[in-house]
Amino acid sequence: MAQHQVNYTQDNGLPVALTTIDKVVNWGRSNSLWALTYGLACCGIEMMASGASRYDFDRYGTIFRSSPRQSELMIVAGTLTKKHAEFIKRLYDQMAEPRWVISMGSCANTGGMFNTYATVQGVDRVIPVDLYLPGCAPRPETLQYAVMMLQKKIRAEKAGKAQRPKRLL
Amino acid sequence: MRAYKPKDDVQKKSYYTDRYWVAPMVPKSMVEDDAVFAADLAAIKAKFDVSDAYIQVEQMVVYIKPEDNVGVLKLMKEELGYTQLSEMSAIDWIAKQGQFEIFYQMLSMGKRKRIRVKCFIDQNQAIESVNPLFRSADWSEREMFDMFGVKVNNHPYMKRILMPDDWEGYPLLKTYPLQGDEFAAWYEVDRIYGKEARAIIGPEIRDSARVDRYDTERFSRLGFEVPMGAEPKAVDAEETPLAYQEEGGVFMIDKFEDDKTEIISDRKR
Amino acid sequence: MQQPNRLRPFFENITFDREDNEMIVNFGPQHPSAHGQLRLILHLQQEQIVKAHPDVGYLHRGMEKMGENMIYNEFMPTTDRMDYIASSSNNYGFALAVEKLIDVHVPRRAKVIRMMLLEINRLISHLFWLATTALDIGAMTVFLYAFREREYLMDIIEDYCGARLTHAAIRIGGVPLDIPDNFIPDLKDFLDKLPANIKDYEDLLDTNRIWLMRMENVGIIPEEMALSWGCTGPMLRASNVAWDIRKEEPYELYDEVEFEVPYSDKCDNYARYKIYMQEMRESAKILYQTIDMYAETVKNNETELMAHSPQYISAPKLELMTQNYSLMQHFVLVTQGMRPPVGEVYIATESPKGELGFYINSQGGPYPYRLKLRAPSFWHTGILTDLLPGHYIPDVVSIIGTTNIVFGEVDR
Numbered sequence: 001m002a003q004h005q006v007n008y009t010q011d012n013g014l015p016v017a018l019t020t021i022d023k024v025v026n027w028g029r030s031n032s033l034w035a036l037t038y039g040l041a042c043c044g045i046e047m048m049a050s051g052a053s054r055y056d057f058d059r060y061g062t063i064f065r066s067s068p069r070q071s072e073l074m075i076v077a078g079t080l081t082k083k084h085a086e087f088i089k090r091l092y093d094q095m096a097e098p099r100w101v102i103s104m105g106s107c108a109n110t111g112g113m114f115n116t117y118a119t120v121q122g123v124d125r126v127i128p129v130d131l132y133l134p135g136c137a138p139r140p141e142t143l144q145y146a147v148m149m150l151q152k153k154i155r156a157e158k159a160g161k162a163q164r165p166k167r168l169l
Numbered sequence: 170m171r172a173y174k175p176k177d178d179v180q181k182k183s184y185y186t187d188r189y190w191v192a193p194m195v196p197k198s199m200v201e202d203d204a205v206f207a208a209d210l211a212a213i214k215a216k217f218d219v220s221d222a223y224i225q226v227e228q229m230v231v232y233i234k235p236e237d238n239v240g241v242l243k244l245m246k247e248e249l250g251y252t253q254l255s256e257m258s259a260i261d262w263i264a265k266q267g268q269f270e271i272f273y274q275m276l277s278m279g280k281r282k283r284i285r286v287k288c289f290i291d292q293n294q295a296i297e298s299v300n301p302l303f304r305s306a307d308w309s310e311r312e313m314f315d316m317f318g319v320k321v322n323n324h325p326y327m328k329r330i331l332m333p334d335d336w337e338g339y340p341l342l343k344t345y346p347l348q349g350d351e352f353a354a355w356y357e358v359d360r361i362y363g364k365e366a367r368a369i370i371g372p373e374i375r376d377s378a379r380v381d382r383y384d385t386e387r388f389s390r391l392g393f394e395v396p397m398g399a400e401p402k403a404v405d406a407e408e409t410p411l412a413y414q415e416e417g418g419v420f421m422i423d424k425f426e427d428d429k430t431e432i433i434s435d436r437k438r
Numbered sequence: 439m440q441q442p443n444r445l446r447p448f449f450e451n452i453t454f455d456r457e458d459n460e461m462i463v464n465f466g467p468q469h470p471s472a473h474g475q476l477r478l479i480l481h482l483q484q485e486q487i488v489k490a491h492p493d494v495g496y497l498h499r500g501m502e503k504m505g506e507n508m509i510y511n512e513f514m515p516t517t518d519r520m521d522y523i524a525s526s527s528n529n530y531g532f533a534l535a536v537e538k539l540i541d542v543h544v545p546r547r548a549k550v551i552r553m554m555l556l557e558i559n560r561l562i563s564h565l566f567w568l569a570t571t572a573l574d575i576g577a578m579t580v581f582l583y584a585f586r587e588r589e590y591l592m593d594i595i596e597d598y599c600g601a602r603l604t605h606a607a608i609r610i611g612g613v614p615l616d617i618p619d620n621f622i623p624d625l626k627d628f629l630d631k632l633p634a635n636i637k638d639y640e641d642l643l644d645t646n647r648i649w650l651m652r653m654e655n656v657g658i659i660p661e662e663m664a665l666s667w668g669c670t671g672p673m674l675r676a677s678n679v680a681w682d683i684r685k686e687e688p689y690e691l692y693d694e695v696e697f698e699v700p701y702s703d704k705c706d707n708y709a710r711y712k713i714y715m716q717e718m719r720e721s722a723k724i725l726y727q728t729i730d731m732y733a734e735t736v737k738n739n740e741t742e743l744m745a746h747s748p749q750y751i752s753a754p755k756l757e758l759m760t761q762n763y764s765l766m767q768h769f770v771l772v773t774q775g776m777r778p779p780v781g782e783v784y785i786a787t788e789s790p791k792g793e794l795g796f797y798i799n800s801q802g803g804p805y806p807y808r809l810k811l812r813a814p815s816f817w818h819t820g821i822l823t824d825l826l827p828g829h830y831i832p833d834v835v836s837i838i839g840t841t842n843i844v845f846g847e848v849d850r
Contacts, residue, residue, distance in 0.1 A: 023420045031422070037470050041497055041846055042522035042603055044474070045566070049592075052569070052585035066470040079519075081849075083333045084475060084496040085357035087467055110374070113516065116500035117340055117349030118332070120357050121373040137522075137603045152415060168370075181507040183774055183804050192802025195539060195781025226538050226783045252665045255786065256812040260799055274784055274797070274812070278679065281686050285784060305668030308820040316502075331495035331849055340503055347500070347507045 025159035029072070029098065030151040031061040036071040036095065038088075040078025043105035043137045047077040050140035060147055068094040073150070074127075075143070079107035080120045092127045099166070100154070102146050103129045106136045128166045178264040178343040197223040205280055209249050217241050228283045235271070235288040239297050242273060242286065246302055251275040251284065254303035257310070259317045261343045267292050269319055273299070295320040316341035348375050460488065463831075467496040471574040471835045474845030476819065482831065490826035492819055498849040505809035509775025510536050510610060513809075518604035520813060521847040523566050524559035526595075527789040529608040534689060535785040535796035536610045539778045540750045545742035547735040548612035549691050554625070554728045555598070555607055556690075557721045561632075562591050563790035564718050568639060571711075571839035575652050580642055587628075587635050594624050610776075611751040612744035622729055629722050636718055643711070653708040657825060657837040660705060667824070668817040671792025672717065673841060676710040678703040683788035695727045710840040750776040775804030784812075791815055791842055813847035 035057075039047050051057045051064055065071040068091045080088060092101070103123050106112030109132045111121035123129060130153065133146045200210050200222050206229040210222050213231060217240060221232040233241050245251040256274040263269070266289075273286040290296055298321045299306045310321045311330040318339040321327060329336060337352045338345055348354075358370050392408040418424040466477035475496035481489035501520065505513050517532045518525040530552060537544065544552075569584035592602045597618050599607040607613065643649045659669070664677035674681055680701040684692040700716035702709035745751055752771050753764035780802040786795040792814025799808040818841045826834060 019420060027420050027422075038468065040475060042519055045522060046603060048570075049585065049589070052589075053582045054586065054589045064470075079497060079499055081496060081498055082353070082356045082360075083331075083498065084467060086361050087496075089361050091468060113519075114499040114504070115375060115377055116347055116504055117345070117353040118498050118500045121375065125370055125373070126357060126361060139602060148414075155415065155419060180807075181805050183777075185774065186803075192777065193779040195541075195779045195783070195800075197781075225781055226785075228784060230782075253668055255668060255670075255793060256784070256795060256797065256810065258797075258810050260808045272797075274795070276786075278681050278686075283784065283786075285782075303668070304663070304666040304824065305817050305820065307823070308816060312816075329495075331498040333495070340500060341506075345503075347503055 022159045023155075026155045026157065029159070030154040033060070033062050033073045033100070033147060033150065033154075034065045034071045035062055035073040035075050036068050036091065037064045037066055038074055038076050038091075040076065040080060040084070041105075041107065043077035043108070046137045046140055047075055047104065047143060050143045055140040055144065057144070057147075060144065060151070062147055068092075069096065071095060072099050073102065073147075074099065075102045075104050076108045076123045076127075076129075077104040079112070079114055080123050080126070081118050082120055083118070085120050085126050088123065089126050100130045100150055101127055102131045102133055102143075102150060104133045104143060104146070105138055106134060109134065112136060124168075126168070128168045175264070176344065179346050180343050181347075195225055197225050200224055200229060203229070205282055206284070209245075209282075209284065212249055213241060213244060216244060228285055230285045230287060232287050232289075235290045235294065235296055238271070238273070238286070238288060239299055239302065242275070242299050242302050245275055245284070245286075249277070250279045251277040253278065254299070254305050254309075255283070257299075257306060257313070259313050259319050261317060261341065262289075263292055264343055269317060271296060271313075271319070290319070295322045297322050298324040300324060315339070318342070459483070465834065467493070471838065473570065473838060473843055475849075476838065476843070476845065478822070478826075478834065480826070480831070480834070485830045487826050487829055487831070487834070490822055492822045494816075494819055494845070494848050496849065497845040501850040502809055502811060505806055505811075507805060509804045510778070510806070511771075511775065514609070515604065515606045517811075518606055519846050520811065520850060521563075521789060521791060521794070521815070521844050522603060523844055524563035524790045525603065525605045526555045526559045526607050527563075527787065527794060529606060530556055531785065531787045531789065531794045531796050533608050533610045534787060535783055535798050536778065537745070538785055539781065539783045539798055539800060540610075540747065540776065542611050542745040542747040542750065544612050544745050545740060546691075547616075547732070547740045548743045548745075550728055550731045550735055551613045551617055551743075552608055553690050553692070553695075554617070554725060554732070555595070555605070555613075557725045557728065558591055558595060558625075559605075560721045560790045561718055561725075562588055562595070564714050564721070565591070567714055567790075567839075567842045571836070571842075572639075572643065574835050574839045576648060577643065577646070580639055583635070583638060583642075587632070590624075590628050594621060594628065597621055597624070609744065611747065612742075614743070616741075616743060617732070622732065625725065626729065629725055632722050633719070636715060640715060650708070652832070652836045653706065653711055653840075655706050655708075656829065656833050657707045657710075657840060658705045659821065659825060663821070663824060664705075667821040669792065669821060670814050670817075671788065671790070672710055672713045673792060673814075673818055673821075675699065675701040676713050677705045683786055683793060687786070689785075689787060691728075691731065692724075694731070695724050697724050707836055707840040710842075714842075750778070777802055777804050786812070789814065791844065791847065792818070811850050813850060815841075815843040815845075815847040819843050819848050 049055060074092060103109050107114060108123045111119050131146050131150050133142060135142055201207050203224060206224060213219060217237045218234050219231055223230055253276040254273060255276045257272060260270040268289045268291055271288050271290060275284045275286060298310055308330060310324055313319050314321060314327060315329040315331050316339060338350055354373055355367055358366055414425055461482045463480045463482055465480060466472045467475040477493040479491040479493060480487050501516055504516055514529055517528040520528045565584045565588040569581045572580035595605060596602050598621060599605045659677045661677045661679060664674050680699050682699040685699050697720045700713050702713060748767050752768045757764040758768050778800045780800060782799040784795055784797040786793045794814060795812030797810035798806050801807040825837060
């Protein structure tokens with residue numbers, strides 16, 4: 001015990017918090033969502049804007065990482081084309097569990113306005129998605145709201161092994 | 170009985186056209202009206218066959234024979250000062266006359282003039298590459314091959330450029346539907362999960378006006394969201410208030426309080 | 439042993455003496471500094487590139503096919519997604535091409551508003567270019583500064599059309615709305631501060647040792663190569679060709695405004711950087727002049743915003759609500775679309791990236807028979823095939839940065 005004059009027994013004086021493992025782990029996970037930079041098209045620009053000066057994503061502990069190994073959140077920002085589809089699957093597989101996916105913008109949700117031969121009609125045909133974010137392109141505030149909703153979702157989850165890895169097939 | 174739709178041209182058509190309606194023309198003027206163009210045309214005509222030439226929207230259009238394309242472009246580049254090939258591509262006239270129309274959009278920076286050189290080729294005819302003259306043709310010709318299947322002779326790397334290498338069909342042909350054929354519809358599923366996954370993943374939903382009852386589970390009714398898999402809320406159910414955080418706050422995080430925030434109206438330039 | 443005060447790589451003394459140790463490196467399609475979805479397959483001898491093979495098409499959404507299956511007005515929002523950094527310039531290019539095809543004359547006030555939008559878009563695009571290129575090279579501060587200024591411009595655009603990124607702010611035949619009241623004061627406010635902001639960026643970058651090492655004498659595009667590859671815009675102007683479509687083939691009211699066309703004979707990355715910075719100043723100059731021109735139209739009471747051409751363009755709202763025939767025309771134009779005359783047109787405009795051309799072949803129907811989008815970035819990506827060999831791996835990022843390619847435009 002340290003030899004100073006703090007009275008630990010007074011209110012909030014004790015540097016001990018009682019909680020559950022789930023809460024601690026989820027607190028950590030939800031507040032350090034490192035996102036994979038997955039800017040595919042226009043929404044990628046809004047994703048960059050939310051990381052830049054005015055919107056400042058770091059406030060939520062969301063830092064963009066370029067490597068799937070270091071990130072647990074994939075923000076699919078933009079149109080996914082058929083030519084690109086296999087790469088998104090490969091990068092998703094490289095991310096470590098637990099991992100989450102935000103499908104940002106109409107194109108990623110449903111193919112959006114690009115109802116053509118070359119566009120995947122929704123990224124959920126290739127990888128499992130946790131959160132769909134509508135808009136074309138969604139504003140940075142919308143993306144921040146989506147991340148807050150995802151944090152809420154994470155906090156409601158079980159942290160241990162009870163949580164099964166997500167897969168599409 | 171369903172109405173017959175021609176298979177050789179699946180481009181969208183107007184559903185109604187007045188039977189006496191005659192489309193007007195964009196006015197064409199004679200090449201002689203413009204001294205610069207007239208001189209250029211004379212230089213081209215001296216060496217090559219020109220089947221038609223006119224000026225439309227400030228640009229000269231010259232029709233040549235397909236086998237002269239390299240010769241004409243070389244003449245234009247080296248003697249007439251047309252230094253850039255801005256654009257080239259094809260137009261599909263197969264349904265009408267079994268031909269492709271190839272156009273080369275040339276730009277002369279010295280004269281500030283643009284000329285469009287055009288030629289017709291048959292459906293299976295190849296055209297000579299102009300890549301040695303203009304490197305920009307390298308990618309344009311690949312794109313033309315990718316989109317129309319027009320083959321180009323003596324091109325250094327005649328492969329698809331925009332579509333994947335194993336793609337079937339040429340998307341910009343008038344016979345190719347906008348939303349793709351059977352191969353396109355299953356491309357990503359076949360490629361990633363294999364054909365056996367088709368039944369599990371299911372067909373693409375292409376109807377942009379489709380309304381799904383289960384959308385209520387997801388996002389279509391703001392304020393009435395329920396978790397995935399739960400029964401959708403009744404219409405008269407209580408609205409879930411918009412909450413950024415859980416009830417009672419979050420472990421080790423200060424609760425967000427609406428009344429302690431400040432709304433900045435001035436952007437503080 | 440490595441000297442602590444020298445910047446030498448640690449493995450300097452290791453020699454690779456085998457002749458055939460060619461390594462093939464895949465770069466992209468999802469690389470943080472590939473500016474989108476560029477895939478490069480690089481053949482390396484040690485760190486030097488011997489062969490580069492750019493692979494594009496990862497954002498090909500079939501816009502040309504879409505255009506053939508849409509009426510002309512319907513296609514306008516799709517053009518936003520081409521060069522999504524500067525959407526209005528695409529809107530404008532398409533609108534101008536159709537206007538030439540149907541031969542309508544846009545009212546002066548609409549022209550002024552369009553020019554304002556175009557130049558604001560140019561500023562947005564150049565600021566974005568500066569931010570991302572600086573970030574790729576490691577200058578995080580410039581990224582934050584440039585994005586700060588860009589947000590203000592986005593606010594101004596948002597006040598006009600309601601969207602931040604995909605504006606669809608220009609219609610065929612004019613503009614849909616007059617500018618809001620606070621538009622000009624806000625714009626003036628921004629423009630007054632812009633020179634100081636640009637000076638900030640230049641103070642941070644111009645003589646920065648790292649910036650110079652990554653930029654000077656890297657990515658040299660000789661004049662012949664730039665012309666042969668169909669380069670336009672800043673890429674061409676950095677290669678000693680002073681060609682700006684706004685100046686040479688003036689459209690809109692560009693022949694009435696005073697501005698310079700910056701160009702350079704250095705042909706390298708640094709020259710391109712300087713040209714982008716200078717163009718921002720010129721854009722500001724044009725914007726000041728358009729503000730005056732707008733005030734003039736207000737004074738002359740020119741309130742028309744859309745061209746008058748009942749055959750092709752809907753009448754103004756007041757007429758629609760009061761006159762039966764205008765309403766009928768409007769129904770036909772909305773449900774069936776306008777039917778331009780038979781003919782073809784190729785119109786080039788100077789977008790922030792270079793020559794943005796629209797080739798439209800109309801067969802008299804409401805759907806274009808062929809729509810070819812000539813996007814400058816397509817060739818600016820293609821030039822990497824010839825440009826990269828001989829350079830080193832770290833140069834790839836700075837070269838891609840200064841080419842200013844946007845993949846919505848490359849792949850369409």
